Amino acid sequence: MLYLSLALLLFALFLFWQSSKQRQEAGLPGGRVIYTDMRAWGAPLEQPLFDAKLGLTGKPDYLVEQKGQIIPIEVKSGRAPEAPYDSHIYQLAAYCLLVEKTYGKRPPYGIVHYPTRDFAVDYTPALESALLDLLAEMRRDETRAEVDCSHAEPARCRRCGFRNVCDQKLA
Numbered sequence: 001m002l003y004l005s006l007a008l009l010l011f012a013l014f015l016f017w018q019s020s021k022q023r024q025e026a027g028l029p030g031g032r033v034i035y036t037d038m039r040a041w042g043a044p045l046e047q048p049l050f051d052a053k054l055g056l057t058g059k060p061d062y063l064v065e066q067k068g069q070i071i072p073i074e075v076k077s078g079r080a081p082e083a084p085y086d087s088h089i090y091q092l093a094a095y096c097l098l099v100e101k102t103y104g105k106r107p108p109y110g111i112v113h114y115p116t117r118d119f120a121v122d123y124t125p126a127l128e129s130a131l132l133d134l135l136a137e138m139r140r141d142e143t144r145a146e147v148d149c150s151h152a153e154p155a156r157c158r159r160c161g162f163r164n165v166c167d168q169k170l171a
């Protein structure tokens, strides 16, 4: 369980590092503001989704069935941005991919829910391709002794769980 938690934490951190670069390269969808009714979401998901071939696991907060489609929903706390953060877009894309692998149905989009705003993020072939590239890059980096930090934002370091052991921290 500790291994799984660490893997998920590393995955989230890596997404955070890489998001700006990848977004520029891939032209990620920005997300559409939508209205969703939380009362229709049902119970939170209890078990993570897993795909052995990709070595990918993740647990969306909710899976909602809409018109025969299964839509993953990720709930975020904190101030709602003008557009979903890139790391959240990738996280949602990973959930869309896991839903497709698990249930054999490709979600047309996923939803990221901030306290005051919801966005639908289209799960396009371009987003899927960018995600797969990112996963491949992560696998390559797993074998490297050191991976350079890819940002210049001290605020990120202040919030980072690896700050105490990181020799590249900016704050």
Ligand code: SF4
Binding pocket: 149, 156, 157, 158, 160, 161, 162, 163, 166, 167, 168, 169, 170
């Ligand atoms: S503390 Fe280190 S690992 Fe964390 S965000 Fe800063 S540079 Fe990255």
